[in-house]
Amino acid sequence: MTLGAQLLLLQVGIVLVTLLLAGAVAVHYQQEQIRDAYRQQALTVANSTARLPSVVDAYGTADPSETLQPLAELIREASLVTFVVITDASGIRFSHPDPDRIGERVSTDPTTTLAGEVFVGTETGTLGESLRAKVPVRDADGEVIGAVSVGILERELAAEFDREAPVLVAWLGGAALVGALGSVLVVRLLRRRIFGLEPEEIARLLETREAMLHGIREGLVAVDQKGRVVLVNDEASRLLDLPPDAVGRPAAEVLDTAMLPLVLGDRPVTDELVLSGERLLVASRTPAVVGGRRIADVLTLRDRTELFGAMRELDGQRNLTNTLRAQAHEFSNQLHVVQGLIELDRRDEAVAFIERIGGGRLLGGAPLSTVVDPGVTALLLAKAAVAREQGVRLVLGADSRLPAGLGDDVVTVVGNLVDNAVDATGQGGEVQVLVRQEDDGAVLVQVDDDGPGVAPADRARVFDVGVTTKGRPDGDHGRGIGLALVARIAARRGGTAAVTDSPTGGARVTVRLPGSRQPSPGALVAP
Structure with a gap:
C-alpha cells in the first residue's frame, strides 16, 4: 500500500472515530436537553395549576371534579402534556384524561407531595412510564388540601428525540465528509511536498545523500536565509574545525570570521582564496533554489594548503631555471678561465678567481x-x-x-x-x-x-x-x-x-x- 493510501486511511479513521465519539456525546447532550425542557415544562404547568384561584376554590364545592376535570383537560391540551391530574389530600383523583379513573386513588405514592414537598421524576402510572412533576395545592392558610400531577410519557420524549436525530446525523455526516475531503487534500499536499516519493525511496535518497555528503573530498556548508547552519559534511568540519553541534546554530557563532562574508555576503564568490585558521582554502558559493525560491547558500571548500606550497616551490624552481639559463654562457667563460689557470699551474690564482666569482658562502x-x-x-x-x-x-x-x-x-x-x-x-x-x-x-x-x-x-x-x-x-x-x-x-x-x-x-x-x-x-x- 502506498504512503498516500496509508495516510488517507489513517486520517479518515481518525475523523470517523472522532465523529463517533462526538456524536455519542451530542446524542447524550441532546437527550438531556429534551428531558430538561420537558421536566421544566411539567413543573411550570403543575405550579401554575396549583396556584389557580379557581382550582383552590373548587376544593370547597360539593363536587370538585365537576369544576376541576374540564379545567384540567383544557390545561393539558393547551400545554401539550400527557396528563394533568388533581387529587385531594388523600390522593383521590378529581381529574384524569380517562374520566373513568376519577374518584380512584392515584397509582403512585402521593406521600411526598401531600407532605408539602415538590416531586419531579420518572414514575409508572396508569398511562405508562412518564416524566412527571407533583406540586401540593394549598388553601389560603397554607395548608395542603391536595396535589397537582403533570406528566409527559417517556415515549413522547423518545419521539421528540427521533424528530431531532436526523438533523444531528446530517451534521455529523457533513462533518465526516468535510473531514474526508480535508484528508484527501492533506495527503495530496504532503505528496507534492515530498515529490511523490514513497518512504523506502526517501530512505534510500537520504542514505545516498549522507554517503555523498560525507564521502566527497570537498567541504560543504549550507546556511539558510536566517543565517543558520543547516548542513555540514565531514570534510567541512575538518577543514573549518567546526564543533559537533554546528548544524542549527547561527553561522556567526561557528564559522571563522574569514568565512562569514563569503557565505552571508551578496557578492559572487568563485574560486576565492581564503585563509581559515592556518589552512588555505578555495571557496565558491552557490545559491540553493527550490521551486523558484532561494532557501539557502551552499559554500564549497577545497583544501589548497599542499597545492599552495607546491606552487610556491614550483615558482622558485622556475625562477632558478630561468636564472641558470641566462647565466649559462657566463659560467662557461668563467670555467674556461679556471681551466686555463690550472693548465698554467697557477692554482692560487685559480682559487682566488673561484672565490671571487662564487661569493664565498x-x-x-x-x-x-x-x-x-x-x-x-x-x-x-x-x-x-x-x-x-x-x-x-x-x-x-x-x-x-x-x-x-x-x-x-x-x-x-x-x-x-x-x-x-x-x-x-x-x-x-x-x-x-x-x-x-x-x-x-x-x-x-x-x-x-x-x-x-x-x-x-x-x-x-x-x-x-x-x-x-x-x-x-x-x-x-x-x-x-x-x-x-x-x-x-x-x-x-x-x-x-x-x-x-x-x-x-x-x-x-x-x-x-x-x-x-x-x-x-x-x-x-x-x-
Missing part, C-alpha cells in the same frame, strides 16, 4: 652552526641559494642561536618572512635574519630588508589575507597569504607579529612565539 653573517635545528638550517640554506640567484644576499644575524626540536611553526614563520623580504628587496639587496630562543623559551624571529619598507598606515593591514605591498597582481601564487599565515601562527601560540622600520632602510618584521607547540594539522609550511 651561500649564507653570510654568523656561522650556521649556531642554528642547531635541522629544519631551520636546511631552510636557510635553500632560501640563501634562491636569494643569490635573484641577486639578493641573505645574512644570518650575529645573535642567532636556536636548539633543535622547536617544531614546524618556526620553519613556517622563517620561510614566509624570508620569502616576503627577498621579494620586497629585489636584485642587489640584502636580507638579514635573526632567529633566537629567549631565556623564557620563546622563539624570536626577526627579518630585516633594505627594500622600500611598509608605510605606517599599512603595517596593521599587511597581516590580513590578500593584502600585499609588492605591487604584483593577486593572481600570483600566494600573494597576501604569507604574512597572514605568520600572524595566525603567532596568535595561536599567544605571541605577536609586528612590522616596524628597519635600520637597513626597509622593513623589519618581528615575530615572537612563546613556548613550543606543533602546528595545527594541515598548516602551511614554507617550501
Whole structure:
C-alpha cells in the first residue's frame, strides 16, 4: 500500500472515530436537553395549576371534579402534556384524561407531595412510564388540601428525540465528509511536498545523500536565509574545525570570521582564496533554489594548503631555471678561465678567481652552526641559494642561536618572512635574519630588508589575507597569504607579529612565539 493510501486511511479513521465519539456525546447532550425542557415544562404547568384561584376554590364545592376535570383537560391540551391530574389530600383523583379513573386513588405514592414537598421524576402510572412533576395545592392558610400531577410519557420524549436525530446525523455526516475531503487534500499536499516519493525511496535518497555528503573530498556548508547552519559534511568540519553541534546554530557563532562574508555576503564568490585558521582554502558559493525560491547558500571548500606550497616551490624552481639559463654562457667563460689557470699551474690564482666569482658562502653573517635545528638550517640554506640567484644576499644575524626540536611553526614563520623580504628587496639587496630562543623559551624571529619598507598606515593591514605591498597582481601564487599565515601562527601560540622600520632602510618584521607547540594539522609550511 502506498504512503498516500496509508495516510488517507489513517486520517479518515481518525475523523470517523472522532465523529463517533462526538456524536455519542451530542446524542447524550441532546437527550438531556429534551428531558430538561420537558421536566421544566411539567413543573411550570403543575405550579401554575396549583396556584389557580379557581382550582383552590373548587376544593370547597360539593363536587370538585365537576369544576376541576374540564379545567384540567383544557390545561393539558393547551400545554401539550400527557396528563394533568388533581387529587385531594388523600390522593383521590378529581381529574384524569380517562374520566373513568376519577374518584380512584392515584397509582403512585402521593406521600411526598401531600407532605408539602415538590416531586419531579420518572414514575409508572396508569398511562405508562412518564416524566412527571407533583406540586401540593394549598388553601389560603397554607395548608395542603391536595396535589397537582403533570406528566409527559417517556415515549413522547423518545419521539421528540427521533424528530431531532436526523438533523444531528446530517451534521455529523457533513462533518465526516468535510473531514474526508480535508484528508484527501492533506495527503495530496504532503505528496507534492515530498515529490511523490514513497518512504523506502526517501530512505534510500537520504542514505545516498549522507554517503555523498560525507564521502566527497570537498567541504560543504549550507546556511539558510536566517543565517543558520543547516548542513555540514565531514570534510567541512575538518577543514573549518567546526564543533559537533554546528548544524542549527547561527553561522556567526561557528564559522571563522574569514568565512562569514563569503557565505552571508551578496557578492559572487568563485574560486576565492581564503585563509581559515592556518589552512588555505578555495571557496565558491552557490545559491540553493527550490521551486523558484532561494532557501539557502551552499559554500564549497577545497583544501589548497599542499597545492599552495607546491606552487610556491614550483615558482622558485622556475625562477632558478630561468636564472641558470641566462647565466649559462657566463659560467662557461668563467670555467674556461679556471681551466686555463690550472693548465698554467697557477692554482692560487685559480682559487682566488673561484672565490671571487662564487661569493664565498651561500649564507653570510654568523656561522650556521649556531642554528642547531635541522629544519631551520636546511631552510636557510635553500632560501640563501634562491636569494643569490635573484641577486639578493641573505645574512644570518650575529645573535642567532636556536636548539633543535622547536617544531614546524618556526620553519613556517622563517620561510614566509624570508620569502616576503627577498621579494620586497629585489636584485642587489640584502636580507638579514635573526632567529633566537629567549631565556623564557620563546622563539624570536626577526627579518630585516633594505627594500622600500611598509608605510605606517599599512603595517596593521599587511597581516590580513590578500593584502600585499609588492605591487604584483593577486593572481600570483600566494600573494597576501604569507604574512597572514605568520600572524595566525603567532596568535595561536599567544605571541605577536609586528612590522616596524628597519635600520637597513626597509622593513623589519618581528615575530615572537612563546613556548613550543606543533602546528595545527594541515598548516602551511614554507617550501
